Amino acid sequence: MTDILLLEGIDEPGLATIEGYERRGGYQALRKALRMPQADLVDQLKVSGLRGRGGAGFSMGMKASFLPQGDMQKYVVVNADESEPGTFKDRELMQKNPHQLIEGIVIAAYAVGATKSFIYIRGEYEHQADVLDAAIAEAYARGYLGESVLGSGVTCELHLHRGAGAYICGEETGLLDSLEGKRGNPRLKPPFPANQGLFQGPTLINNVETLSTVPHIVTMGAEEYARIGVQNSSGTKLVSVSGNVRRPGNYEIELGMRSRDIIYGLAGGPPEGRDVKLWFPGGSSSPVLTKDDLDLSYDFDTLAKAGTMLGSGAIIVVDDSNSVVDVCHKLAKFYAHESCGKCTPCREGTSWTVKMVGRIKDGTATPMDLDIMASVQEHIIGNCLCVLGDAMAMPVASMIAKFRGEFEAQIEAARERREQAFLTGVGA
Amino acid sequence: MTIDPSRIARFEHGSRIPGWDDAVDLEKDPAGVPDPASTPVPEDLRAEIEAQMARYPDRRSAAIPALYAVQRRYGWCSPEGVEQAACVMRVTPGYLTAVATFYDMLETRPVGRHALYVCTNISCSLCGADELLAALREEVDGDPDFNLRGFECLGACDIAPMASVNGQYVGPIALDEVPELVAQIRAGEPPLPAKQLERRPSADPKAAVHGGGAA
Numbered sequence: 001m002t003d004i005l006l007l008e009g010i011d012e013p014g015l016a017t018i019e020g021y022e023r024r025g026g027y028q029a030l031r032k033a034l035r036m037p038q039a040d041l042v043d044q045l046k047v048s049g050l051r052g053r054g055g056a057g058f059s060m061g062m063k064a065s066f067l068p069q070g071d072m073q074k075y076v077v078v079n080a081d082e083s084e085p086g087t088f089k090d091r092e093l094m095q096k097n098p099h100q101l102i103e104g105i106v107i108a109a110y111a112v113g114a115t116k117s118f119i120y121i122r123g124e125y126e127h128q129a130d131v132l133d134a135a136i137a138e139a140y141a142r143g144y145l146g147e148s149v150l151g152s153g154v155t156c157e158l159h160l161h162r163g164a165g166a167y168i169c170g171e172e173t174g175l176l177d178s179l180e181g182k183r184g185n186p187r188l189k190p191p192f193p194a195n196q197g198l199f200q201g202p203t204l205i206n207n208v209e210t211l212s213t214v215p216h217i218v219t220m221g222a223e224e225y226a227r228i229g230v231q232n233s234s235g236t237k238l239v240s241v242s243g244n245v246r247r248p249g250n251y252e253i254e255l256g257m258r259s260r261d262i263i264y265g266l267a268g269g270p271p272e273g274r275d276v277k278l279w280f281p282g283g284s285s286s287p288v289l290t291k292d293d294l295d296l297s298y299d300f301d302t303l304a305k306a307g308t309m310l311g312s313g314a315i316i317v318v319d320d321s322n323s324v325v326d327v328c329h330k331l332a333k334f335y336a337h338e339s340c341g342k343c344t345p346c347r348e349g350t351s352w353t354v355k356m357v358g359r360i361k362d363g364t365a366t367p368m369d370l371d372i373m374a375s376v377q378e379h380i381i382g383n384c385l386c387v388l389g390d391a392m393a394m395p396v397a398s399m400i401a402k403f404r405g406e407f408e409a410q411i412e413a414a415r416e417r418r419e420q421a422f423l424t425g426v427g428a
Numbered sequence: 429m430t431i432d433p434s435r436i437a438r439f440e441h442g443s444r445i446p447g448w449d450d451a452v453d454l455e456k457d458p459a460g461v462p463d464p465a466s467t468p469v470p471e472d473l474r475a476e477i478e479a480q481m482a483r484y485p486d487r488r489s490a491a492i493p494a495l496y497a498v499q500r501r502y503g504w505c506s507p508e509g510v511e512q513a514a515c516v517m518r519v520t521p522g523y524l525t526a527v528a529t530f531y532d533m534l535e536t537r538p539v540g541r542h543a544l545y546v547c548t549n550i551s552c553s554l555c556g557a558d559e560l561l562a563a564l565r566e567e568v569d570g571d572p573d574f575n576l577r578g579f580e581c582l583g584a585c586d587i588a589p590m591a592s593v594n595g596q597y598v599g600p601i602a603l604d605e606v607p608e609l610v611a612q613i614r615a616g617e618p619p620l621p622a623k624q625l626e627r628r629p630s631a632d633p634k635a636a637v638h639g640g641g642a643a
Binding site for chain 1: 483484485486487488489490491492493495496526527530531532533534545548549550551553554555579580581582583584585586587588592595596597625626629630631632634635636
């Protein structure tokens, strides 16, 4: 089976220009899609089994079919706020092959009947934003975007909107609020964006990689695409491998590949003499796995069964030279900084977790702190407006569960040091 | 009733909301939408913000682009700049300040003109980002021209440890390249050209083997 669609020839010079993309057969999928009835296109997306590549892994065809029929103003919003630590796949796709994304957006917008689309790109990606802006202008000039796409009478407007540095704007409703010019606070769901999203209109929100896959599905046919991968996880996926590996980078795999083959085979594994201690299978929000889990098949269902998730497809490898307490502290600090503060369990839970892990680090914690920390995580999970709180609580809880011994050893070592210092003081 | 602002207790540890720790005039009415007659707005700034507003169904969507425009002009989201943007957008300065304080890239205090963000998230710190940030701090040595800060994941873990130099991604940066990098930024030259992300080929060997074919 094929395992390369999105990255195929991605380093070809000039691919980012419209001539380069057309030379490779670009925008043929759009022509084919415009000849199909809209309902058939949505059906094709369902049949393909394409699941969202941004993190949640929800069926894209299902999501598209939730949008109501009718003449109201609908929107397609592209989530290019790639801010999950460890993830950098969308960056490469947007920078090197922007027209693949634009073609996917136009097809998706036609399928759901949306006439206005927005790409919300994170503010830090300045170069990628420039590339996309240029590509959008080219696509308008060639008639792939505008009031009548390729003379078919279908309208598709596309604008690029730059964010300004906030992790929470990768959460779909936080993103919508930010795009509406507010602080990027997540909304209470339901209503879901498919019914009431951007400017209260029905909105389809998808990740860059998901939409970049759409032209390939149209070209090769949904049945053909569904044959790639394994049951319930069809297609190819970009995995971003980083951390303690010899060849970090983006790799395209057929879903269902063995995790060991990704980490050791493609990315070269940890440096000489080191071993994998723990790894995040889907960004820093996914519960951690250990070296015993390296033989798991890398697909949505297998990872869910192992108590974690495929998430955004970002594998972070931590080798045995690192302390799990340090990793935990870094992780908690990130989420505490990025918590928007709208709901209490997340705002308080993240900042208290940082304080408690900090105490373990500097040696002022007691063994009881571990239990309190674990219980704080339990109180966060499932009690927040969005999943940011869970995104910290799940990996932290998994680290405490799987590496409890190391946390306790650090606390005990610090206690002994203090005791020794006290006794020396008394003796003097 | 008169209130003495200096007698209002503040949290000792301070707040991360700018202005919160400073005494304010509590008798003053909250600012409304600035009056165009008494708020001079530079023509090019007005034109830029109005062009942004026209792109969205709701003018408030232009909040972030407008604040970027203010920041490009004044170096930071200064109170005068925010008032001018608010005047064009017909919102209160408070509304725009609330937006500006939410986002890491919008500066609500004066900063140096060279933005130097060092990613200190998990992947980068596993590869020595904290040491890199410390080395850069030492090299920059409090130069007010620099806006050096540790930043959350910049989405470039493949070139860890890395930094964003005025929006240009550079990495992996070795510790002995730090003096060269800082000198290049001071001189206005491109930072470490050989290590810029834009020039980096894809890591996936398959991407190079195949080529051509259907899109």
